[in-house]
Amino acid sequence: MAGRIPDSFIDELLARIDIADVVGERVQLKRSGSNQMGLCPFHGEKTPSFTVSTDKQFYHCFGCGAHGSAIRFLMEYDRLDFREAVAQLAQMAGMEMPENTADAGVQNNHAPLFAVLERADRSYQQWLRQHPQRQRAIDYLQKRGLSGEIARRFGIGFAPPGWDNLLGRLGAADELKQAGLVIERDGGRVYDRFRDRIMFPIRDRRGRTVGFGGRVLDDGEPKYLNSPETPVFHKGESLYGLYEVLQADRQPADIVVVEGYMDVVALAQHGLPRAVATLGTATSTRQVERLLKTTGDIIFCFDGDSAGRQAAWRALENALPTMRQGRQIRFLFLPDGEDPDSLVRSHGREGFEAQLQRATPLSDYLIERLEADTDMQSMDGRARFVEKALPLLQRLPPDVYRHMLCERVAGLARLETDYLEGVVDGRETLTRDQRARRREPVAVDNAGVRRTPVRLAIALLLESPALAQGVDDLDALRRLNDLPGLPLLVDMLELARQDPHLNSSAILERFRDSEHEGALWKLATWNHLVPAEGLEAEFGDAMAQIRRIAVERRLTQLNERLQAGTLTTDEWSEWIRLKQ
Incomplete structure (x- = not known):
């Protein structure tokens, strides 16, 4: 959702701004019918697949799937956060930002944090x-095997032994504590x-230091220590390493996710500056x-x-x-005793690239794990x-x-794909007659969208929100909420009517950023x-079909x-009432 900036302000801002002007300042666009097209700024391409819709006021790339409003475009292209993007558009539209929002206070409080983190970063590098x-x-x-140049590129530094080097140098105990750089024990002792x-240093997409990872120099524990959670x-x-990846190539063909900071730096040292690392936790969505x-x-x-x-x-x-x-995720498991750092040092860039070519697609790895310890020749095994x-x-x-993945799973389990997809969608248990009807072909377009009444209604409403004014039975529709997607449609109708x-x-x-975002963008760009x-x-x-x-x-349930x-x-x- 729009966050703490009032929705009404965001609505008016997007009504005043022409997204073609915003994108056109950064991407060369040419008119194509009612839309404008150009080369996508978010992935490398030679044939334009990046479309800006002036009617719907959003952009969409049919190559990489990038999409969004003028706000999202500035966030991704200029690497701004949400409030910064809104503020920049507001300035273009001649609108004054609402300064009394809670978000404004939070944003202003971040400035001292970024300042103290930057000072700490410079101190570590100087030491x-x-x-x-x-x-x-x-x-x-x-x-x-790291060079001075690569150490400078990643801002690698040194925290000396001792309890108060940073505290003594910077002094701002409260800011240092909020930034996670000092610890306060019972009794008020700070170190x-x-x-x-x-x-x-861990940097955001704009290059600002937001935290640190520290690698111990002896056999102490923990081997790696990260900054705690902070407001930034x-x-x-x-x-x-994501900032450094983008500095090397704004549109990398692929990105390698590794487990350690040194793996990222070592790969960059050997000519592979497109690796990032998670921060000691499981990779998140x-x-x-x-x-x-x-x-x-x-x-x-x-x-x-293991x-x-x-x-x-x-x-x-x-x-x-x-x-x-259009998206691809693969998995590479290194030989026993090897990590990316050791492998690239022993085999060089070419050897590591060769290993990457062996990476297993997500679908293959998923099936491999599901089939493990399962007897696929027996009915019970396939059911499991x-x-x-x-x-x-x-x-x-x-x-x-x-x-396609449902098709593959259904084939291995000797099931009908439509039946499996019905179970995946959470529909009611299907009777034999219903299963027979499910064998009939279902209309699916080239974008993979199944043409159902609810999806069509949502797509048409996104194209023309004024259609909501003709729907006046929202309460009755809300009571019939058992149909997949209907609660979302009712929420959208209510929003557009208001x-x-x-x-x-x-x-x-x-x-x-809601659970419905992906599905709505799919329908917004669907050729219905x-x-x-x-x-x-x-x-x-x-709506009548719905x-x-x-x-x-509902009658079946009753x-x-x-x-x-x-x-x-x-x-x-x-x-x-329903029988009447």
Whole structure:
């Protein structure tokens, strides 16, 4: 959703701004019918697939899947946060930012944090060059084969031994504590968090230091120590090395995810500056989404031992909600005793690249794990196989990719694909007659969208929000909420009815970062083949079908309760009303 800046402000801003002006300042566009097209700024391409819709006020790339409003474009292209992007657009539109929002206070409070983190970063780097006890750190880095140039590129530093080096140098105890750089014990004693460690600054997409990782120089524990969660540092979102990847190549063909800071730096030292590392935690969905905004191909590179394979499986599970057509995720397991650092040093860039070419696609790895310890020749074994697959398939967004993976799972389990997809979608248990009807072909377009009345209604509403003004039975529709997608449609109808001036971009922006965002963008860019002059009639037909189907489903449920003798008084009244 829009965050703490009032929705009304965002709505008016997007109504005033022409996205073609915003994008056109940064990307060369040419008119193509009612839209404008150009080369996508978010992935390398030679044939334009990047479209800016002036009618709907959003952009969409049919190559890499990038999409969004004018706000999202500035966030991704100029690497701004949400409030900064809104502020820049507000300045263009001649609107004054609402300064009394809670978000404004939070944003202003971040400035001292970024300042103290930057001062700490400079201090650590200076100590690596000048501190009397720096030699152990320099020897360690040289032993790992790092050059001075690569150390400068990544801002590697040194936290000297001692309890108050940073505290004594910077002094701002409160700011240092808020930034996670000092620890306060009972009794009020404050001391440096990082001591006698190689320091790796963690930067955001704009190059601002948000936290640190520290590698111990002896056999102490923990081997790696990270900054704690702070207002500007979130381990589940940040990625070490992503800023440096973007500095080397704004549109990398792929990004390699490794486990350690030194792996990232070593790969860059050997000519592979496209590696990032998670921060001591499992790879999160949010981190995968961030990477897929930069590249269409992610390669997870883990040790081949049990710990590495467990980390890979957790990465797979968390990556599933991001998978859709045009995206690729692969897995590479290194030989025993090897990590990316040791492998690239012993085999060089070419040898490591050769290993990357062997990476296993996500779908193959998923099937391989599901088939492990399963007797696929027996009915019971195949049933167990499907049981294990279902929760994973349900994490995938509706898309060509999910359809194809369902086809593969269904084939191995000797099931009909449509039946399996019905189970994945959470529909009612199908009777034999219903299963027979499910064998009939279902209309699926080239983008992988199944043409259902609810999806069509949502797509048409996104194209023309004014259609909502003709729907006046929202309460009745809300009671019939058993139909998949109907609650979302009702929410959108209510939103559009409350504000008749909302455009497509503003509605989509209301659902930004929600569970429905991906599906809504899919439908917003879907070619539903309904001409402009037929939108109102087609929308009316779709709504009529929705009401009929929803009523039939509800009556089926009530009939079952009636036969079981468990119908309540309210349900009896509802049954009579629906039968009329």
